Amino acid sequence: MNNKIAVFRKEHFNAAHRLHSNKLSDEQNAVTFGKCNYSNYHGHNYDLTVRVIGEIDPITGYVIDTKILSQLIKDHVIEKFDHKNLNLDTKEFKNLNPTAENIAMVIYTILREQLDNRYELKIILYETERNYVEYPC
Template identity: 40%
Template structure:
């Protein structure tokens, strides 16, 4: 099995806020992330797929195709957007790094499999919210 990865970046704003809690509790739990005027991050996403190289091309998947799918299905929807208000696959969800990476999986996994006729599957997503904080998801 060969693992192929593509890295992409995007900028987005969000707010962590549980409407069931008081403002004070939200600020206690989420600190600055609960700020009423939002805040933003420069996210870094690593998309890893797995499969066997194609006999004719020698590629698991063309990097250009992987980039095109990720940009169309995810990056175009989140880049320079408010994750709480503008992103269809995040409606009604907490916009933590953990929930975001899982939601991205739900969008990308079927698209990659469909494009490759099931020959290549999504292996993992790694989403950096900051240089030192990230969430990794394997579809489990």
């Protein structure tokens, strides 16, 4: 019998970005990314769900203390990205197109470094109410 259980923590941050690839011409960027390629950037209200899977600790009854998980997310993700222009204000996206897919992978990498390897980790990032990504899948 599998004794693993999933714990979810939902957080929120706001950020601006511009989708643009240096590997495409200006015309190709405009066609590929549409309004998301406007040179003055645009913003999103991102909803972030972090899923941690592990076994229940027999002493605490927790997989992971959600207060600790929340603080890790706030310290290492929210503080880094909230109310920032991802293209201009963060080192993670200086040379990486800040698509929802890439943002989710960056968040995963950041949090993976903070969590014990006994935990499985999954990131679900909503860019809009209708558009979201999941990593890994």
